Amino acid sequence: MTAARDPGLQPERTQLAWRRTLLALAVGALISMRVLPDVLGGWSITFGLGGVAVAGLLWVLAQRRHSAVEAVFRDLRPTSAMPGGALLLALACFTGAGAALGLLYALLYQR
Known part of the structure; x- marks a missing residue:
């Protein structure tokens, strides 16, 4: 017996969080x-x-x-797999690189 999908708005909230994060990265660039x-x-x-382009691609x-994710939620078969985490890794690497460059700038070039 498979449980029915929670009718909450988790995928929509996640999409909005992605949008806010990538907008912040584009503005930072x-x-x-x-x-x-x-x-x-x-x-x-x-x-x-380049930073704006990467944010747009992400x-x-x-x-x-x-x-x-929405397609997996609509298809409630147990064999449906959620998307992998490669996109999350790319976002983490892009954000970490930006933070490291910002820190380097703050340490070396601030008067």
């Missing part, structure tokens, strides 16, 4: 274009736009993951 020109010169624009992948 845009702010880096304002802060880093003194240190990196023209490369700061490359890093900023947002598209998060939308796809949300659709896959």
